[in-house]
Structure formats: structure tokens, C-alpha cells
Amino acid sequence: MSERSPNLLKMLLKEQRQLRTPVAEFADVHERAPEYLKQWQRLIPLSRPAAGEQYAFEVNLEACTGCKACVVACHSLNGLDEAESWRDVGSLGVQTVTTACHHCADPACANGCPTLAYEKDAETGIVRHLDDQCIGCSYCTMKCPYDVPKYNPRLGIVRKCDMCQSRLAEGEAPACVQSCPNGAISIRVVQRAVIPVSGTMLPGAWESGYTRPATRFVSVKPQPDAAPEPLLREDHAHAPLALMLVLTQMSAGAFFFAALGRDSRLGVVAALVLFAGLAASVLHLGQPLKAWKAFLGWRKSWLSREIIAFNALAGTATGVIAAHFVPALDGLAPVMLWLCALAGTLAVFTSIMVYVDTRRPFWAMPLTAVKFGGTALLLGAATAAVVWTWTRHPWAQSAAFVAWGFRLTLSAWELTMLQQSARNTSSSWHRSARIMKQLQPRLLRLRLFLLLLTGAVLPVSALLFRDAAPFLLAIGLFATAWSQFIERSQFFTATDGPGMPGCHKS
Numbered sequence: 001m002s003e004r005s006p007n008l009l010k011m012l013l014k015e016q017r018q019l020r021t022p023v024a025e026f027a028d029v030h031e032r033a034p035e036y037l038k039q040w041q042r043l044i045p046l047s048r049p050a051a052g053e054q055y056a057f058e059v060n061l062e063a064c065t066g067c068k069a070c071v072v073a074c075h076s077l078n079g080l081d082e083a084e085s086w087r088d089v090g091s092l093g094v095q096t097v098t099t100a101c102h103h104c105a106d107p108a109c110a111n112g113c114p115t116l117a118y119e120k121d122a123e124t125g126i127v128r129h130l131d132d133q134c135i136g137c138s139y140c141t142m143k144c145p146y147d148v149p150k151y152n153p154r155l156g157i158v159r160k161c162d163m164c165q166s167r168l169a170e171g172e173a174p175a176c177v178q179s180c181p182n183g184a185i186s187i188r189v190v191q192r193a194v195i196p197v198s199g200t201m202l203p204g205a206w207e208s209g210y211t212r213p214a215t216r217f218v219s220v221k222p223q224p225d226a227a228p229e230p231l232l233r234e235d236h237a238h239a240p241l242a243l244m245l246v247l248t249q250m251s252a253g254a255f256f257f258a259a260l261g262r263d264s265r266l267g268v269v270a271a272l273v274l275f276a277g278l279a280a281s282v283l284h285l286g287q288p289l290k291a292w293k294a295f296l297g298w299r300k301s302w303l304s305r306e307i308i309a310f311n312a313l314a315g316t317a318t319g320v321i322a323a324h325f326v327p328a329l330d331g332l333a334p335v336m337l338w339l340c341a342l343a344g345t346l347a348v349f350t351s352i353m354v355y356v357d358t359r360r361p362f363w364a365m366p367l368t369a370v371k372f373g374g375t376a377l378l379l380g381a382a383t384a385a386v387v388w389t390w391t392r393h394p395w396a397q398s399a400a401f402v403a404w405g406f407r408l409t410l411s412a413w414e415l416t417m418l419q420q421s422a423r424n425t426s427s428s429w430h431r432s433a434r435i436m437k438q439l440q441p442r443l444l445r446l447r448l449f450l451l452l453l454t455g456a457v458l459p460v461s462a463l464l465f466r467d468a469a470p471f472l473l474a475i476g477l478f479a480t481a482w483s484q485f486i487e488r489s490q491f492f493t494a495t496d497g498p499g500m501p502g503c504h505k506s
Contacts, residue, residue, distance in 0.1 A: 043186040044173045054105075054125020055163060056190045056214035059098055062221065063184035066096030073179030074100070077164070081154055086161040087176055088147075090502025092202060093224050098185060099500045100176065101148045101161035102213030103127045105195045109160075112143035112357065114304040115293040117158075125192065125214065126163050134158055135293060136286020138238075139303045142358050145206035146213065147499035156286025163187070190214060203227045204501035210359060227501035232435050234493040240283035242488040245351060246379070246481060247277030248310060249372055252344030253380015255317075259337040261395050264324040266387045267337050271317035273383070278310060302357045306350035313343040348376055361428035362495045370413065371491065375484050378406040382477045389470045400473060404459055407480060411451050414487070435494040443486055450483040 049055060066089050074080070074087045087100040103120075107127045110118035117133035118140070120126070129149070134157040140149045141158060149158045164174035168187065172178075177185045196208045202217055204227025254270035282288045298304040316339045323333040352372050355363035381403035388396035421433035436444060458476040462469040 043177050043183060044168065044171075045187060045189045047189075049124060049189050052192055053189050054103070054192055054214060055168065056103065056125070056188050056195075056216060057100065057163070058186045058188045058216045058218060060182075060184045060186075061092070061095045061097065061217055061219040063180075063182040064096045064098050065182060065184075066091070066098075067181070069179045069181060070098055070176035070185060073175040074161070077175040080159075081152060084150060084152060084159070086150065086159070088500065088503040090500060092204070092227055092501050095219065095221070097202065097217070097500065097502055098176070099146070099215070099503060101127060101163070102146060102201075102211070102215040103163060105192050105212035105214060106210075108143040108145065108211045108358075109140035109149055111300045112139050112297075112303060114139065114295070114297045114301045114307060115290070116296045121165070124163075124165065124168070126165050127160075128162050128165070129158065129160050131155075131157055131159065133293065134287065135290040137284065137294070137303065138236075138286075139301075139354075142355075142360075142497070145210060145359070145498040147497070147503065151286070153286070188216070190216070202501050206498050230499075230502075232431065232439060232496075234435060234439055235495050235497050236492060237489045238284065238492045239489065240280050242485055242492060244277045244281040244284065245372070245488050246375065246485050247273050247280060248351070249348055249376040250379035250383060250481065250484075251277060251317075252313075252341075252348050253376035253378070254383040255320075255337065255340040255344045255380070256376075257380050257384035257399065258320075259334070259341040261384065261388065261393060261399075262334050262337070263384075263388070263391075263393060264320060264330075264333040264337065265391060266384055267317075267320040267333070267340065268324050269383065269387055270340070270380075271321050274310075274314060274317050278314060302350060302353040306347065306354050309343070309347040309350045313340065313347050316340045316343050344376075348372055360495055360497065362432040363491075364428065367417070367429065370410075371487070374406065374410040374413075375488075378403060378410055379477075379481060379484060381406055382473075382480050386470070386473045386477050389473055400459075400462075403476075403480075404455065407451070408455055411455070431496045432494040435496060436490055440490060440494070443490060447483050447486055450479050450486075454479050454483070 045055070068089050071085060071087050071089060075085060078086065080086065087098060090097050090099070103126055105125075107118065107120060109129075110120060110127060114137060115133050115135050117130045117135075119128050119130065121128060136151065136156040136158065138149075138151050138158060141147075141151060149160045151158050164172075164176075167174055174187065177187060195212045195214050197212060198207070198209050200206065200208055201213055201215060203224050251270045251274035254266060254273065258264070258266035258270055282291060285291055294307045295304050298308060316336060319336045320333065320340055323329040323331075323336050352365070352368050355368050356365045381399050385396060385400035385403050387393070388399055417429070418433050418436065421427040421429040422437055424430060427433070454476045458472050458479075462472045465472070
């Protein structure tokens with residue numbers, strides 16, 4: 001046995017020297033200069049794009065093995081934080097998929113950014129993120145259907161792949177292209193006019209007509225009809241944003257009832273609620289001191305329009321406060337209240353469009369409009385009932401009844417939609433309903449408890465103990481607002497945000 005061991009070892013070493021692994025072939029290319037140059041000429045363009053052209057990633061699915069060398073190289077070259085990644089690797093059936101920014105012909109991130117922190121280079125077509133311009137609102141992460149922009153909590157801004165444009169400008173390959181041992185990733189020059197306006201890049205990817213992504217995935221194997229269904233997961237809760245939506249909608253509803261009741265005292269309360277909501281919105285920003293830039297994208301961004309609308313409402317609300325406390329302006333109070341009611345309605349509409357514009361199924365117009373409009377009317381009536389009960393307004397009892405009716409109607413609609421969507425697998429809200437029922441059962445039980453409390457226990461108690469009605473109505477308002485805050489948080493966590501097939505969404 002001992003005599004045969006050296007022969008066996010020599011045989012294995014000889015066999016090892018003859019192996020032609022991708023890494024060995026790549027090393028050989030580097031040792032021969034002419035072939036080395038040809039290797040990179042095959043992976044990047046030899047000239048810059050002409051008019052009407054742009055750079056684009058091309059990924060050979062057969063060559064990609066999922067080794068994540070591209071992820072590591074991108075992370076290292078760009079100096080990303082430990083948990084930060086601009087390139088993802090997932091699976092599509094038996095094939096692996098490496099993906100980064102698609103440098104779309106019509107980028108949703110740039111269209112939605114309120115501060116113009118994105119630009120699409122006119123010559124190369126590369127979509128760049130301008131870090132200094134970013135306020136960290138994360139709206140681009142909601143607009144992008146491919147989960148490309150990534151929020152960096154340390155810096156308080158969003159960052160993304162820029163195709164290593166500084167390397168391309170010098171004729172060098174991007175980090176991901178250079179690091180792939182199989183040459184699965186390359187840069188091509190494509191005609192912008194032929195970038196697809198329909199279909200999908202891969203099975204399970206978002207419909208291409210929304211942003212027109214430039215990346216091309218090539219494969220000789222037939223693609224499956226559908227990607228494997230991803231696991232259910234919760235998205236970010238965005239608690240400050242949820243609080244802002246509840247309070248601003250509550251304020252808009254209260255202004256409406258204040259105008260109906262010609263009550264400037266209720267208008268003052270509505271104004272204070274509005275200011276609290278706007279203050280909460282600043283907590284959502286990673287760079288709050290740059291919030292003044294948020295109006296810059298008003299031509300394209302619904303978020304900019306929402307910010308402008310609520311600031312206009314805040315100015316009008318200040319007029320309501322002045323008309324209430326300055327005797328000389330008392331005659332202007334009714335006019336200012338109706339202006340606030342109209343401005344509040346417009347502001348709530350812009351809030352609806354902020355989410356409808358993302359085209360996520362759970363944020364579609366029918367659902368979002370009923371939710372946001374229902375919250376405004378429900379909390380507006382409940383606030384009016386509390387204020388008018390304390391001030392002995394003649395419409396106090398009517399407002400309490402209206403709030404009770406809105407509460408039961410809105411809750412019944414939500415429960416019906418939840419049950420129907422959970423059972424109907426073809427519903428566009430099916431996965432969102434499953435997220436709430438399977439991953440958030442405690443929140444649903446808490447909302448049912450609050451519904452029982454505000455829809456039955458407190459109203460009956462207020463009828464039986466009339467002297468305690470003001471306190472009971474105040475408790476009911478708090479419980480209703482709490483329930484709406486939970487619902488608005490689920491509005492974000494159960495959205496089932498899109499991404500590339502098989503790739504984990506951050």
C-alpha cells in the first residue's frame with residue numbers, strides 16, 4: 001500500500017494540472033497580453049454610445065453560477081457598508097440571476113424623487129444618484145419596481161449602482177464585470193428606441209412598460225412560464241410616515257366639519273393636529289435639514305406636490321388660528337375654514353396619488369382612496385364630536401353618530417376586502433391579505449378589539465352615562481386614531497413590494 005501511495009499522488013497531481021476550471025482559464029488570459037485585451041474587449045464596448053444609444057447590462061444566465069463574486073467586488077470597490085449591497089443574486093428555477101440597477105429608459109426613481117437627486121446621463125444613459133441632493137425620504141425605493149435604490153441608515157440617504165461610470169470612462173470594466181470568473185456580466189451599447197415597452201425581462205419581474213429597463217438577460221434554455229412564488233415577508237413599517245398620514249388626514253376631515261359647523265375652535269384643533277402631522281413627517285427623513293429641497297421635483301413627483309399642498313394647507317390653517325384669536329379678523333373665520341377644507345381635500349388627494357403612482361397592487365386607486373378618504377371622514381367626525389361635546393355645540397350628537405356610522409362602514413369594508421382577497425388567489429391583493437392574516441394576526445385581533453370598543457362598548461356607555469360622555473368620546477377618538485395608525489402601518493408592511501425574481505428585498 002505504501003509503495004502505491006506515491007504513484008497515486010503523482011497521478012492526482014498530474015490530473016490537477018490538466019483541469020481547466022474557469023478560474024484557471026481566467027488566469028491564463030491574464031498571462032497573455034493580446035488575449036487579455038480581447039477578453040475585456042468582449043465584455044465592454046470599445047466606443048462610447050452614439051446619439052440615441054446608451055450603455056446596458058447584459059447577463060448570460062447559463063454562465064452565471066451564483067458565486068456572488070460580482071456582489072463582493074461591487075461591495076469592495078464602492079466602499080459599501082457591511083449590510084449594504086448594490087447587486088443581488090437570486091434564482092429562477094434552476095438558473096441563478098445576478099441583477100443590479102437596470103438604468104431604465106424611463107426611470108421611476110428619477111420621476112418620483114422630490115429633490116431631483118437622480119439624473120440620467122444624456123450620453124451614456126446611466127442613471128446616477130446625486131448623494132448631496134438626497135434627503136433620505138426613500139420614496140424612490142417605493143417607486144422602483146426592482147428594489148434597486150437602497151437606503152443607508154448611517155448616511156441617511158439612498159444609494160445605488162452607477163455602472164462604475166468612472167471606470168467605463170477610462171475604458172475599464174465595472175467591478176461586477178471584471179470580477180465574474182465566467183464572464184456572465186457584460187456591458188453593451190443599445191438603441192434606446194428598442195428598449196422594450198412591454199413584456200418582462202424575466203418571468204416574475206415587473207412589467208417593463210413602467211420604466212423600460214435596459215438590462216438584457218440571455219439564455220439558450222427556455223424560461224419557465226412563471227417564477228417561483230417568493231416567501232411572504234413584511235416590508236418596512238415607516239412609522240413616522242404612517243403617523244403623518246393619520247394626523248394629516250384627521251386634520252383635513254376636522255377642517256371639513258369645522259367649516260360645516262362654522263366653528264373656529266374646531267378649526268384651531270384641526271390646525272394643531274396638522275402641525276403635529278407635518279412634524280412627524282420630518283422624522284421620516286434621513287436628512288431632515290435638507291427638507292426644504294422637497295418642492296424641486298413638482299413637475300413630475302407626486303411627493304413634491306403633496307409637500308406643496310400640505311404647506312399651503314398649513315399657511316391657510318395659520319390664518320384660521322389668527323381669525324380665531326384676533327377679534328379684528330373674526331369675520332374671516334368662515335372663509336378661512338372653507339379654504340382649509342378645500343386645501344385639505346386637495347392635500348389628501350395628493351397623498352393618495354403618492355402611492356397610486358408606484359403602481360403597487362395593494363396601493364391601487366380604489367383601495368387607497370377609500371382608506372385615506374375614509375380615515376379623513378372618520379377621524380374628522382370623531383374629532384368634531386369630542387370638541388363639540390366639550391363646547392356644547394348643537395351638532396355634537398350628530399357628529400358622534402356620523403363618526404360611529406363611518407367607523408362601522410369602513411371597518412366592514414376592510415374586513416370584507418381582507419377575507420375576499422385572502423380566498424381569491426387571482427386577486428391582486430391576495431398576497432397582501434395573506435401577509436396580514438398569516439404574519440400579523442395579533443394586529444388584526446387588536447384592531448377587532450378596538451372596533452368592538454369604539455363601535456359598541458363606548459357608544460352604549462355614553463348613552464347610559466351622559467355625564468361621562470365627553471370623556472368616553474375622547475377615549476373613543478384616541479382608540480379610533482390608534483386603530484387607524486395600525487391600519488396605516490399595515491398599509492406599508494403588507495404592500496408586498498416588488499423586486500427581481502428570487503432576489504431578497506431589503
